[in-house]
Amino acid sequence: MNAHFRPGRGELAHLERVSVDRSFHAILRSLEAIGSAGAALALIRERVPEHEPEPAVFDSAIRFLDALDRGAPSEEALLTLQIRVLNVLGFSPTLDRCVGCGKVPAPGRAASFDAPRGGIVCRACGGGRLVLSAGALRLWATVQSTIEYASAPWPELERRQLHDALDQLDAQHATVGVRERTGAASGRWEGRTP
Ligand SMILES: [Zn+2]
Numbered sequence: 001m002n003a004h005f006r007p008g009r010g011e012l013a014h015l016e017r018v019s020v021d022r023s024f025h026a027i028l029r030s031l032e033a034i035g036s037a038g039a040a041l042a043l044i045r046e047r048v049p050e051h052e053p054e055p056a057v058f059d060s061a062i063r064f065l066d067a068l069d070r071g072a073p074s075e076e077a078l079l080t081l082q083i084r085v086l087n088v089l090g091f092s093p094t095l096d097r098c099v100g101c102g103k104v105p106a107p108g109r110a111a112s113f114d115a116p117r118g119g120i121v122c123r124a125c126g127g128g129r130l131v132l133s134a135g136a137l138r139l140w141a142t143v144q145s146t147i148e149y150a151s152a153p154w155p156e157l158e159r160r161q162l163h164d165a166l167d168q169l170d171a172q173h174a175t176v177g178v179r180e181r182t183g184a185a186s187g188r189w190e191g192r193t194p
Helices: 025-029 031-047 055-069 074-088 134-145 156-174 178-189
Strands: 002-007 013-019 111-114 130-132
Touching (some): 074 156, 111 156, 130 156
Antiparallel strands (some): 002 013
């Protein structure tokens, strides 16, 4: 769908015209897919600052709706979108080394995760509240490095671990003021380190 706006007074904009380029009718056949699509749009509205064009988020959202429309598993699709939105906005956690000392976890080993500290934390640095299995860490890295959406369900354990870690990150960001968050993200977009 294309919507053309011109700025109006305050928060309101005048909607000038709308054209439907494509639709995602098949989503309406599944309550799970509808729920997932609603949660995704709420997430984007919450995370992306108003009036800031964010083409990478838009592109990921279209691919997400397309995946749901084609019958992709809805929780996997939503988790994938969450990971990509964090990535685009500069809030991806550090998953390849300890955020405290930089130690790289042994390949194939699980790691502790702590959202308030921004990623995985080794035992010597105090560990974290959640565990991410080697499979979950690999899955997260794969989701970040591709643009595709999974067409088959993920293993139950890995899906649950990613879900819990993203929940913890979400709660973490909810405590950061919108202005602060927007400032950090804008800094990132302009190539400055916040
Ligand atoms: Zn450490």
